[in-house]
Amino acid sequence: MDAFATDAVEPLLEGRFGRPLRFVPRTESTQDLLRPDDPEGAVAATDEQTAGRGRQGRRWIAPRGRAILCSVLLRPPPGRRLPELSLVAGVAVADAIEEALGLSAQIKWPNDVLVNRKKVAGILAEARGDAVVLGIGVNVNQAREELPADTRPPAASLLTIDGVERDREPILARILARLEHHYDLWREGGLDAIYVDLGSRDFLRGRRVSVDGVSGTAARIDREGRLVIDVDGAERAIESGEVTYDA
Numbered sequence: 001m002d003a004f005a006t007d008a009v010e011p012l013l014e015g016r017f018g019r020p021l022r023f024v025p026r027t028e029s030t031q032d033l034l035r036p037d038d039p040e041g042a043v044a045a046t047d048e049q050t051a052g053r054g055r056q057g058r059r060w061i062a063p064r065g066r067a068i069l070c071s072v073l074l075r076p077p078p079g080r081r082l083p084e085l086s087l088v089a090g091v092a093v094a095d096a097i098e099e100a101l102g103l104s105a106q107i108k109w110p111n112d113v114l115v116n117r118k119k120v121a122g123i124l125a126e127a128r129g130d131a132v133v134l135g136i137g138v139n140v141n142q143a144r145e146e147l148p149a150d151t152r153p154p155a156a157s158l159l160t161i162d163g164v165e166r167d168r169e170p171i172l173a174r175i176l177a178r179l180e181h182h183y184d185l186w187r188e189g190g191l192d193a194i195y196v197d198l199g200s201r202d203f204l205r206g207r208r209v210s211v212d213g214v215s216g217t218a219a220r221i222d223r224e225g226r227l228v229i230d231v232d233g234a235e236r237a238i239e240s241g242e243v244t245y246d247a
Helices: 006-012 084-101 158-162 168-199
Strands: 021-027 043-049 067-074 106-108 112-115 118-128 131-139 208-211 214-221 227-231 234-238 243-245
Touching: 006 021, 006 168, 067 168, 084 106, 084 112, 084 118, 084 131, 084 158, 084 168, 118 158, 131 168, 168 214, 208 227, 214 234
Parallel strands: 021 043
Antiparallel strands: 043 067, 067 131, 106 112, 112 118, 118 131, 208 214, 208 243, 214 227, 227 234
């Protein structure tokens, strides 16, 4: 695959996100490339991560040049619930993926984007003082044998879904545009301001789930970013945790 071309992204940028765009061919993690004095919307991207990380200490692994691997620096206002940013980013990534594929994308609480019940993207939000570094990984051109096996949900790439190999740069530019749009709405009005785009994509709704010992039927993602579970007729709102679910 061709190396990521920053000069192909910059003409496609629609707003302030992606300025500056810092690219290195190889790094441990793009989460570590952004500096405390970077402006909001600064982006770091790479072709290959040697120690990419996801939630719960997992590794995010992708072959060189096949995926979008980037991080975005955000400076959210005081009073906003920072865990909600994983969902804000999930909506933005789902928008961009739907435009690329022409297929619906869903969000699996708290941080995965799925197409056809398979994971094509993941989000990692890490607080850094008064800032948040938002890591985004999107499987774009991996062949089936290049994806991790035995994961739940199973992994997919845009390529394995429709057989089309794509340039990554326009997809990244679109992700940044949609992230800026949804983030600005969230800054002003919280999740309520983007809930129409979030609630309609809730993958877990109606499924039997278990989160850290709480089992029941997923009712919804609420307007504070929590997963609401119906447990024998009583609703429980879960702030965070690892979800298992029935297929």
